[in-house]
Amino acid sequence: MTEKEPIFEKQPLNELVDSLDKYFGVKELDKDPAMSRFIPMVYDPLGYDWKSVFEPDFCERFNGLMLKGAEQTGKAWCIVFPSNEVLTKILKSAQEGDMIFSHHPVNMECGDPRGAMGKGFLPIDLELLQEMRTRKLSFYAVHAPLDSNTEVSTNDALVRLMDGEVIKQFDPYGLGFAGRVCRIPRTTTSVLAEKLRIAVGLPYVDLAGIKERDIELVGVIAGGGGSAEDLKTAEEQGVDAVVTGEVSAKIIGSRGDKERAMLVEYLPTTKVSAIGLSHAGSEFVVMRDQVVPFLKDRHHLDATSVPENNWWR
Structure with missing residues (x-):
């Protein structure tokens, strides 16, 4: 039928x-x-x-x-x-x-x-x-x-894309939280990045931080990212990787200049793999x-x- x-x-x-x-x-x-x-x-x-x-x-x-x-x-x-x-x-x-x-x-x-x-x-x-x-x-x-809704949400949609389970929310924003911590089936940076690239429909992802490591806990901040503050906030949750929109600052002007300077200082110290899917794509x-x-x-x-x-x- x-x-x-x-x-x-x-x-x-x-x-x-x-x-x-x-x-x-x-x-x-x-x-x-x-x-x-x-x-x-x-x-x-x-x-x-x-x-x-x-x-x-x-x-x-x-x-x-x-x-x-x-x-x-x-x-x-x-x-x-x-x-x-x-x-x-x-x-x-x-x-x-x-x-x-x-x-x-x-x-x-x-x-x-x-x-x-x-x-x-x-x-x-x-x-x-x-x-x-x-x-x-x-x-x-x-x-x-x-961003903050717990059912139809920019963040939870990415969690589901990774077959993840939300175990924590972080970063208070609006009526709830802008970030999620999820547990996913154990994988590596390159495998997860390629899975997300295909699922989102990207020609390539933007990688920062640790280029290859084992991953089980992921911090998710759909959208903007592109700031050391966002990445630090996610890393403080004890995650192995951060999946977000932007992991590098590419906007012209003083705002972009400031973020680029902060990322140059932060990224050499991070222990996470940061995977950027583009603001819009994520x-x-x-x-x-x-x-x-x-x-x-x-x-x-x-x-x-x-x-x-x-x-x-």
């Missing part, structure tokens, strides 16, 4: 948003600790009146519904960053009322360990932003709550493996994840 094709239905936007807000605890967090800084940082210099464009509650919390589209939602497009490449892909196929479900409400370039440096946080392209509004697409972003796993099934199964909403052509950017 063949399985029946799932039946997807259009969902009232207000009911969908209310359900997502409750599940991720959006209303429980006064404001996102990171995005409350970065949204003004990227839009204010442009003179863009983002407070009159984005939904009022979003302008206070920096999570939840950012752009309100049509009243009925037919499909969700799940992404990590609203980059020009990804938004252009979506806009070729999206229909009125579709929702873009994003981890970040701003774009970011973190750089390529074998290529160009990144520019850091960037605004959504204003022409693409206007097109989303004109076509009545909704944009829903959930940043810190998606957080795409939750979209592909957890958010899409979550929206389909719980909300009966058609959903798809939209990858970047190259995660190292």
